[in-house]
Amino acid sequence: xxxxxxxxxxxxxxxxxxxxxxxxxxxxxxxxxxxxxxxxxxxxxxxxxxxxxxxxxxxxxxxxxxxxxxxxxxxxxxxxxxxxxxxxxxxxxxxxxxxxxxxxxxxxxxxxxxxxxxxxxxxxxxxxxxxxxxxxxxxxxxxxxxxxxxxxxxxxxxxxxxxxxxxxxxxxxxxxxxxxxxxxxxxxxxxxxxxxxxxxxxxxxxxxxxxxxxxxxxxxxxxxxxxxxxxxxxxxxxxxxxxxxxxxxxxxxxxxxxxxxxxxxxxxxxxxxxxxxxxxxxxxxxxxxxxxx
Amino acid sequence: xxxxxxxxxxxxxxxxxxxxxxxxxxxxxxxxxxxxxxxxxxxxxxxxxxxxxxxxxxxxxxxxxxxxxxxxxxxxxxxxxxxxxxxxxxxxxxxxxxxxxxxxxxxxxxxxxxxxxxxxxxxxxxxxxxxxxxxxxxxxxxxxxxxxxxxxxxxxxxxxxxxxxxxxxxxxxxxxxxxxxxxxxxxxxxxxxxxxxxxxxxxxxxxxxxxxxxxxxxxxxxxxxxxxxxxxxxxxxxxxxxxxxxxxxxxxxxxxxxxxxxxxxxxxxxxxxxxxxxxxxxxxxxxxxxxxxxxxxxxxxxxxxxxxxxxxxxxxxxxxxxxxxxxxxxxxxxxxxxxxxxxxxxxxxxxxxxxxxxxxxxxxxxxxxxxxxxxxxxxxx
Numbered sequence: 001x002x003x004x005x006x007x008x009x010x011x012x013x014x015x016x017x018x019x020x021x022x023x024x025x026x027x028x029x030x031x032x033x034x035x036x037x038x039x040x041x042x043x044x045x046x047x048x049x050x051x052x053x054x055x056x057x058x059x060x061x062x063x064x065x066x067x068x069x070x071x072x073x074x075x076x077x078x079x080x081x082x083x084x085x086x087x088x089x090x091x092x093x094x095x096x097x098x099x100x101x102x103x104x105x106x107x108x109x110x111x112x113x114x115x116x117x118x119x120x121x122x123x124x125x126x127x128x129x130x131x132x133x134x135x136x137x138x139x140x141x142x143x144x145x146x147x148x149x150x151x152x153x154x155x156x157x158x159x160x161x162x163x164x165x166x167x168x169x170x171x172x173x174x175x176x177x178x179x180x181x182x183x184x185x186x187x188x189x190x191x192x193x194x195x196x197x198x199x200x201x202x203x204x205x206x207x208x209x210x211x212x213x214x215x216x217x218x219x220x221x222x223x224x225x226x227x228x229x230x231x232x233x234x235x236x237x238x239x240x241x242x243x244x245x246x247x248x249x250x251x252x253x254x255x256x257x258x259x260x261x262x263x264x265x266x267x268x269x270x271x272x273x274x275x276x277x278x279x280x281x282x283x284x285x286x287x288x289x290x291x292x293x
Numbered sequence: 294x295x296x297x298x299x300x301x302x303x304x305x306x307x308x309x310x311x312x313x314x315x316x317x318x319x320x321x322x323x324x325x326x327x328x329x330x331x332x333x334x335x336x337x338x339x340x341x342x343x344x345x346x347x348x349x350x351x352x353x354x355x356x357x358x359x360x361x362x363x364x365x366x367x368x369x370x371x372x373x374x375x376x377x378x379x380x381x382x383x384x385x386x387x388x389x390x391x392x393x394x395x396x397x398x399x400x401x402x403x404x405x406x407x408x409x410x411x412x413x414x415x416x417x418x419x420x421x422x423x424x425x426x427x428x429x430x431x432x433x434x435x436x437x438x439x440x441x442x443x444x445x446x447x448x449x450x451x452x453x454x455x456x457x458x459x460x461x462x463x464x465x466x467x468x469x470x471x472x473x474x475x476x477x478x479x480x481x482x483x484x485x486x487x488x489x490x491x492x493x494x495x496x497x498x499x500x501x502x503x504x505x506x507x508x509x510x511x512x513x514x515x516x517x518x519x520x521x522x523x524x525x526x527x528x529x530x531x532x533x534x535x536x537x538x539x540x541x542x543x544x545x546x547x548x549x550x551x552x553x554x555x556x557x558x559x560x561x562x563x564x565x566x567x568x569x570x571x572x573x574x575x576x577x578x579x580x581x582x583x584x585x586x587x588x589x590x591x592x593x594x595x596x597x598x599x600x601x602x603x604x605x606x607x608x609x610x611x612x613x614x615x616x617x618x619x620x621x622x623x624x625x626x627x628x629x630x631x632x633x634x635x636x637x638x639x640x641x642x643x644x645x646x647x648x649x650x651x652x653x654x655x656x657x658x659x660x661x662x663x664x665x666x667x668x669x670x671x672x673x674x
Contacts, residue, residue: 212499
């Protein structure tokens with residue numbers, strides 16, 4: 001039984017790390033503009049799909065180059081999305097902007113369908129498929145890549161918002177856009193940076209998990225949804241909360257699949273999410289929002 | 294003046310175009326189709342549509358059927374059953390098609406059946422579920438193997454290997470659910486006990502939790518029923534956990550894509566599949582071999598790797614065409630009767646022998662049991 005539990009925990013952490021990476025992307029754009037970017041899952045998909053496209057076949061690029069280019073392409077998409085879809089709606093309310101991101105996600109999915117077709121693709125694992133044994137439980141080297149990558153990026157994001165001028169400027173835009181503008185912050189540029197960074201995180205998540213989960217033009221839908229749930233669970237706008245939410249959601253799913261019923265694991269995950277929102281509406285680690293009148 | 298002239302020209306050309314279309318319509322046989330060309334079931338609808346178009350073009354250039362040209366009227370359901378009903382209505386009432394060959398998914402086919410029965414139009418479905426033809430419906434036929442046959446074929450192979458207790462893991466989608474209920478229904482009469490019954494979500498990325506549970510049962514084999522990424526992830530997870538039990542998959546993953554996705558983990562996996570996948574490995578005496586190779590060669594020279602799903606469209610179309618030839622016209626009742634009289638038709642899915650009590654007409658011999666060896670299919674005998 002102990003072996004089983006250990007395996008469930010390892011599985012939960014692996015799946016959770018994936019959710020956490022996606023959730024992190026949500027948190028950054030939310031931090032900068034109070035907008036939930038529903039195209040976040042599509043960033044993940046574009047990262048993974050471009051990596052597959054660039055590295056596939058005999059004329060393909062070597063893996064590290066392909067991964068780097070894939071991430072750059074996705075950052076480009078993120079910046080273009082901000083510049084041509086979000087920025088023109090500058091005066092619009094947050095809800096309108098969120099609806100624009102939903103539209104953008106459908107558009108990006110459509111483009112991916114036209115460019116790459118409907119097939120499912122796999123990316124080769126970075127360092128082999130030989131499982132690593134921990135007692136009776138096992139995990140794959142790629143799982144370590146996902147966990148390590150997630151860990152590094154969380155620290156990076158934490159440092160960016162807490163210790164760099166640009167990071168603090170991005171945060172300032174979220175607190176009060178007009179005031180930020182008045183003290184000389186280039187709000188437009190900060191928004192570009194936020195979307196670029198968020199696309200970067202999405203793409204990293206995409207290339208790290210693609211060897212385990214495979215990818216297709218519509219792979220972003222479910223990952224986006226789970227990442228969003230994780231971000232809500234942890235508390236929107238708190239990068240650490242997003243990560244905690246992701247890990248928690250992964251663990252809940254894997255433990256309920258293992259110990260209760262695999263058919264109900266998603267339901268159990270969402271019931272717990274609802275309970276958390278009921279008792280702590282701003283998420284486990286979110287600041288309570290104060291409405292000033 | 295200029296504008297008026299253009300308008301006049303447009304009007305005239307529109308009139309000419311219209312009458313030309315009507316002239317053609319008088320001598321055409323309209324074949325209606327609704328397929329999941331986009332959306333999650335696109336891997337079904339896409340090769341089906343390509344196959345229909347390819348063979349209808351070919352029949353037309355050869356002079357058509359009974360001297361009449363074929364015309365394909367098709368709609369994309371995106372895999373949604375609701376859309377399918379709307380499109381079927383349009384095919385029957387507005388386009389006034391003579392026969393319908395389509396319905397990529399079981400959901401869309403089942404949704405359309407009441408309509409087809411009411412309006413009395415021959416309908417050949419390309420979907421898998423056994424419910425489409427059991428009980429028999431007067432106007433509804435189907436050509437793909439059923440999930441019940443897949444389960445029966447797998448059990449047949451298991452019994453040969455002395456396997457009596459199995460663990461089942463199935464997808465939560467329509468295909469997986471339907472497969473699961475067939476397995477559970479068929480197992481007792483085959484003397485097989487299902488000791489573990491797990492499921493996974495269509496987009497799940499890790500099934501090690503379910504498989505860890507299965508590892509701690511006394512199952513002698515694992516059977517996975519699903520399609521898409523799920524079965525490939527199950528296969529990889531089984532190897533990751535070091536489970537040595539024989540792994541069976543359903544016909545839902547019978548494509549090269551599965552081997553590509555699961556990689557080395559796919560070695561030794563067994564599954565029932567249509568002979569199309571192993572056309573070049575069949576003995577020369579096999580009656581299907583010539584047709585399979587020809588279809589494969591033709592599809593692949595135009596579109597890339599062949600799949601069994603496109604083959605279903607070929608079977609459906611050809612059974613229809615033969616029936617119209619025999620009926621000597623497009624009278625719906627006569628065409629229906631002739632479809633029902635299809636006997637000894639060699640298709641990609643097997644040799645069809647339909648009857649008033651069997652609107653599929655395939656038996657278990659239509660399935661080949663395959664094993665994946667060295668990244669390729671081999672036939673298990």
